[in-house]
Amino acid sequence: MSGWFAPAASSTGVETDHLFWALMAISSAVLALVFGLMALYVVRYRAGSPIDRGALAEKSWIFEIAWTGASLLLFLGLFVWGADLYVRLYQPPGGSLKLNVVGKQWMWKIEHPAGQREINALHIPVDTPVELLMTSEDVIHDFAIPAFRIKHDVLPGRYETIWFQATRTGDFHLFCTQFCGTDHAAMIGWVDVMTQPDYQKWLDAEAPSETLAAAGAALFQRYGCSGCHAGTSTVKAPPLDGLYGSPVPLEDGRTVTADDRYLHDAIIEPSTERVAGFPPVMPSYAGQIREEDLFALIAYLKSPAKEQP
Amino acid sequence: MSEPVNYLTNGWTIRSWLLTHDHKRIALLYLVSITGFFFLGGAAAALIRLNLLTPEGALVSAETYNRLFTMHGIIMVWFFLVPAVPVTLGNFIVPLMIGARDLAFPRLNLLSWYLFMIGGLVALYALFVGGVDTGWTLYTPLSTNYSKGHVVAAVVGIFISGFSSIATGLNFMVTIHRLRAPGMTWFRMPLFLWSLYATSVILVLATPVLAMTLILLSLERLFGIGVFDPALGGDPLLFQHLFWFYSHPAVYIMILPGMGIVTEIVTTFARKKVFGYKFIAWASIAIAVIGFFVWGHHMFVAGQSLYASLVFSILSYLVAVPSAIKVFNWLGTLHKGTIRFDAPMLYALGFIGLFTIGGLTGLFLASLAVDVHVTQTYFVVAHFHYIMVGGMVSAFFGGLHYWWPKITGRIYPEMWGRVAAILIFFGFNLTFFPQFILGYLGMPRRYHSYAPEFQILNILSTAGSTILAAAYLLPLAYLTWSLFWGERASANPWRATGLEWRTASPPPTENFAEIPVVTEEAYEYPPPEVAQHG
Numbered sequence: 001m002s003g004w005f006a007p008a009a010s011s012t013g014v015e016t017d018h019l020f021w022a023l024m025a026i027s028s029a030v031l032a033l034v035f036g037l038m039a040l041y042v043v044r045y046r047a048g049s050p051i052d053r054g055a056l057a058e059k060s061w062i063f064e065i066a067w068t069g070a071s072l073l074l075f076l077g078l079f080v081w082g083a084d085l086y087v088r089l090y091q092p093p094g095g096s097l098k099l100n101v102v103g104k105q106w107m108w109k110i111e112h113p114a115g116q117r118e119i120n121a122l123h124i125p126v127d128t129p130v131e132l133l134m135t136s137e138d139v140i141h142d143f144a145i146p147a148f149r150i151k152h153d154v155l156p157g158r159y160e161t162i163w164f165q166a167t168r169t170g171d172f173h174l175f176c177t178q179f180c181g182t183d184h185a186a187m188i189g190w191v192d193v194m195t196q197p198d199y200q201k202w203l204d205a206e207a208p209s210e211t212l213a214a215a216g217a218a219l220f221q222r223y224g225c226s227g228c229h230a231g232t233s234t235v236k237a238p239p240l241d242g243l244y245g246s247p248v249p250l251e252d253g254r255t256v257t258a259d260d261r262y263l264h265d266a267i268i269e270p271s272t273e274r275v276a277g278f279p280p281v282m283p284s285y286a287g288q289i290r291e292e293d294l295f296a297l298i299a300y301l302k303s304p305a306k307e308q309p
Numbered sequence: 310m311s312e313p314v315n316y317l318t319n320g321w322t323i324r325s326w327l328l329t330h331d332h333k334r335i336a337l338l339y340l341v342s343i344t345g346f347f348f349l350g351g352a353a354a355a356l357i358r359l360n361l362l363t364p365e366g367a368l369v370s371a372e373t374y375n376r377l378f379t380m381h382g383i384i385m386v387w388f389f390l391v392p393a394v395p396v397t398l399g400n401f402i403v404p405l406m407i408g409a410r411d412l413a414f415p416r417l418n419l420l421s422w423y424l425f426m427i428g429g430l431v432a433l434y435a436l437f438v439g440g441v442d443t444g445w446t447l448y449t450p451l452s453t454n455y456s457k458g459h460v461v462a463a464v465v466g467i468f469i470s471g472f473s474s475i476a477t478g479l480n481f482m483v484t485i486h487r488l489r490a491p492g493m494t495w496f497r498m499p500l501f502l503w504s505l506y507a508t509s510v511i512l513v514l515a516t517p518v519l520a521m522t523l524i525l526l527s528l529e530r531l532f533g534i535g536v537f538d539p540a541l542g543g544d545p546l547l548f549q550h551l552f553w554f555y556s557h558p559a560v561y562i563m564i565l566p567g568m569g570i571v572t573e574i575v576t577t578f579a580r581k582k583v584f585g586y587k588f589i590a591w592a593s594i595a596i597a598v599i600g601f602f603v604w605g606h607h608m609f610v611a612g613q614s615l616y617a618s619l620v621f622s623i624l625s626y627l628v629a630v631p632s633a634i635k636v637f638n639w640l641g642t643l644h645k646g647t648i649r650f651d652a653p654m655l656y657a658l659g660f661i662g663l664f665t666i667g668g669l670t671g672l673f674l675a676s677l678a679v680d681v682h683v684t685q686t687y688f689v690v691a692h693f694h695y696i697m698v699g700g701m702v703s704a705f706f707g708g709l710h711y712w713w714p715k716i717t718g719r720i721y722p723e724m725w726g727r728v729a730a731i732l733i734f735f736g737f738n739l740t741f742f743p744q745f746i747l748g749y750l751g752m753p754r755r756y757h758s759y760a761p762e763f764q765i766l767n768i769l770s771t772a773g774s775t776i777l778a779a780a781y782l783l784p785l786a787y788l789t790w791s792l793f794w795g796e797r798a799s800a801n802p803w804r805a806t807g808l809e810w811r812t813a814s815p816p817p818t819e820n821f822a823e824i825p826v827v828t829e830e831a832y833e834y835p836p837p838e839v840a841q842h843g
Contacts, residue, residue, distance in 0.1 A: 004746070004750055012678075013682075015678070016678050016679060016681070016682050019676060019678055019679055020673070020679050020682070020749075023672060023673050023676060023679065026672075027669040027670070027672065027673075030665070030669060031665060031666065031669060034636060034640065034661070034662070034665050035662060035665075037640050037643075038640060038643065038658065038661060038662070041640065041643040041644055041646070041648070042643065042648050042650075042658065045579070045643065045644070045645055045646045045647065045648050046648050046649075046650070047580075047647050047648055047649045053645040053646075053647070054645065060584055060585050060588075060641065063585075063637070063641065064585055064588050064634065064638075067633065067634065067637045068630060068633075068634055071629070071630050071633045071634075072627075072630055075626035075627070075629060075630065075672070076623075076626070078626065078672060078675075078676055079622055079623050079626050079675075079676070081676070082622065082675075082676030082677040082678045082679060082680075083619055083622060083623075083677050083678075085677070085678035086609075086615075086618065086619075086622075086677030086678045086681065087615065087619075089678065089681065090615055105455070138450075138455060139448075139450055139451040139454075139455050140448060140450075140451065140545055142610065142685060144685070144751070144753065146682070146686075146750065146751025147751070149678075149681065149682040150681060150682070151610050151681060151682070151684070151685065152610050152612070152681075153610055153611045153612050155539070155545055155546070155612055156450065156538075156539045156540065156545070157539025157540070157545075158539070158612060160612050173751060173760060175751065175753045176753070177685035177686065177753040177754075178448070178685060179375075179443075179444045179446075179448070179451070179754075179755040180451060181375075181442070181451060181455055181456070182371050182372050182375060182442065183371055184371075184375070184755060184756065184757075185366075185371060185753075185755075185756040185757040185758045185759065186371075186758070188760075286540070287540065
């Protein structure tokens, strides 16, 4: 039984627990009041009871205003508490470890920046903020780690972000919690929270031949991107050096920031947010590049000194 | 026997039933139909619970399991919970309560039953012959581009039955506006009518949005017209917004009539005027109105904007206030009453308890950060079953027992009625309370198999569901028995107020020999004819 109510294993999860148990205390009190009054009245005023009913309560609006007002105040307080914590769930602290997650029927694929890849498993260091950039290859999934009190839908065609900071080492469940088809219940895995030295050992043992950015560089060649976008190209295409994070003026007059979302969409559907001053010659890559490869391509575009393959 | 002709004895042919314009007969057609749907949906639930006895899934394959919970959800939501109270008890009682001879549009009423049956049969075909594995929520792009099931057929069935909902809602609104007996002002109406009026507003305004959404879904699935699937340039969150714009108010379609029934029962069996009449009446309207603006609380982890989530959270807390008002007013009605514990009252007291638990756990889900942890788990499953099954189905059974003498002219066996009510209460809690804990521990919903540490709670839940299943079969048996061998009911067996008790049981086809004139407020206890004897 005690394992059932173990405290959360993440920094924000502990706060979620506080709110949860506060709600539990309030609910229990209200429930005791409602059941208590109901039990009291049905016994006291049962038909067989000779008790004097006296005059019926007058001026019912005083009661009405009292319990309406009390409910409102209580609810507003609960709203603020839950909202404050929720807003912070959306604000990752700086310096977090950034990982990529791709959901597909019916597995989780995880990419580490140094190039380690894993399926249905997530190895992370303890006491370190971890930020996940997530997308789906097909239907909507949901990345949920109950021990961390965190979950978020993973949508096709969109990047969604969550973050958490594990506070205990150990193995914790990873579930898909958005129904995604036949083997939904098999889309599960483990989060392995390790000490810093153990984590370093794991990274070294799993070290791949190339980093994610290097894998992206190879894809940049393979898909023919370099034919137009490389510095020596004769075709007029937007230069990509130092692009990540910079403002991009669009043909339609808007300016967007070249973040992950923009780079992803610019590859998949280049005509939608076309860079000002460039002709619409780039073909769409929709359905041609897997999401995990898109993550690699973007990692390459983000790398400060793009390694020329 | 020189018994006067009543609506049941007025014609014995099948034609006199299938082409009837009598709201009372149509109510019975509906009652038989939704009873069938209820037990079909219940059978699917029983198989789901049996399968969850072991972590690896004891009974069926993953694919079958997914079809079963889709079947359970679609049947129970659209072919039992949404129509149940309005089309059966509402259909029967509304004209009697306001002192009218029928609903405003008797033919439309009959048409709505045919639409309901056609829609229901199409949906059953899709679910049983073809199989649908999307869940009742039909999320895109799973439903439009990935599921292999008969999604379009199921959707067509739901679409058709939607017109039945709209017709019923419209009929009730016009009836309540136009056909009230002389002297029956808005604030003299029994509160069941206020709750049905509020329900009708939602039926008429929300159902068309569902219809449009289902059409868009079908267009995308059949013709690849991109609306929701990002691969076709659509937005999957748009589907969720449209779907919940109907489906959240639909929750209030289900629970508001239940609240109305409980108000009638509590005041009758406390033999005391209802406490806070106007507050209960306006609370129904407030729930209907605010209920249209809380749909986004189903999407706190779906990727909608942060600010949208904040707004939907605070509105969700607001919509809980009128529900709380109702609970406190029921307690106020019990205070200093003269309380009897006949079966309808046991169901009503059970409703108040279970609805309160359902409502309080709703506060957990309205709280943004806590929702992140418990949404999409068994916590949500438990929460909405406390509202829908513990609340609405209890109220439906309470109302069915309460008006059974009026509907059939027979008294049901009281002892069996009480046994069933108590069994349902305990069976229900044993089935669904463990699911709150499962959800807190993180067990996701819609899982055919699960982690071993969740097994003990699942076994408890399944054990409870066997009690619940038996308890639901009991009324089917003894109510059917009472049709033939039950004691004859007088016009007013509960000594209640309300015009429906001033005419014979069962009522004549025209309801009242003379249209009654109303001279007092609702729930003036003791009612006049009883006072003469007492």
